[in-house]
Amino acid sequence: MDIFKEILPLKALLGSLRSNSNSIGFVPTMGALHKGHLALIEASQRENSKTICSIFVNPTQFNNAEDLAKYPRTLEKDVNLLSKEGCDILFCPPPEEMYSKTSHLKFDFGSLDKVMEGSFRPGHFSGVALVVSKLFNIVNPDRAYFGQKDFQQYKVIEKLIEELKFNVTLRSVPIERESDGLAMSSRNSRLTVDQRKNAIVFYESLVQAKILLKSGSNLKSTLETIKENVSKKDGIKLEYLELADTANLMPLENVSPKAILLIAGYVGEVRLIDNLLLAE
């Protein structure tokens, strides 16, 4: 695997790969890689002759300095995992390679980045869109792979590609879960043994809501009851549980097959998110 910390030599290699008719699949990550990330790498390998992964803990998408400081960083282990997986290129720039000191660019996605994650993490999606725009400009991939785990992020990137006319095909990859159903996340490594057990409440709530809603239970009272139950659990702070339209992420008044349940909250100090498509 070729590893780059700088943009110019990476662009030179990508240019020569492209002139030799290679297709390029791109998997942007923040590292501390797990099987969820590897599923994205595998999806890229199936469709492209070369796969590039980036690892960059992007400061502009963190609205909480402590979360940024405590975000797990395991570069050596990540390099081993990616090499074993047969990833062709890793781009892992330092912050100063990606940002000038005077950068103030901001993005606004209308209602899409104001609900759920956007409302609890102001500025988060502006930072995501900024770094992904930079990465798309640097890598210029044929296809880019994002996880359904961050469904709202996926919708923001979809809009970004459409608005800025990036010549890239966006792919969504299903959520990889632990054997008990917990969505894999780099942040799971910060959970204590007890917190790890309690963290399952988010996935359980999604499953319970889905069963009840599909069997005709009232939307509002179902979500309210589940929210109350989650909030009673020790060490859990629920931020939201919503049923939204997959097209635009607006909250739904009625159950529809195009709906997605989304949940977020804290287990201790660790913030986790998860979601479940109603049609799945």
Ligand code: AMP
């Ligand atoms: P992150 O490193 O958390 O920024 O995630 C990088 C990419 O991996 C994003 O597109 C995520 O949606 C995706 N991802 C994270 N966790 C999972 C998972 N459990 N299953 C599938 N994709 C995931």
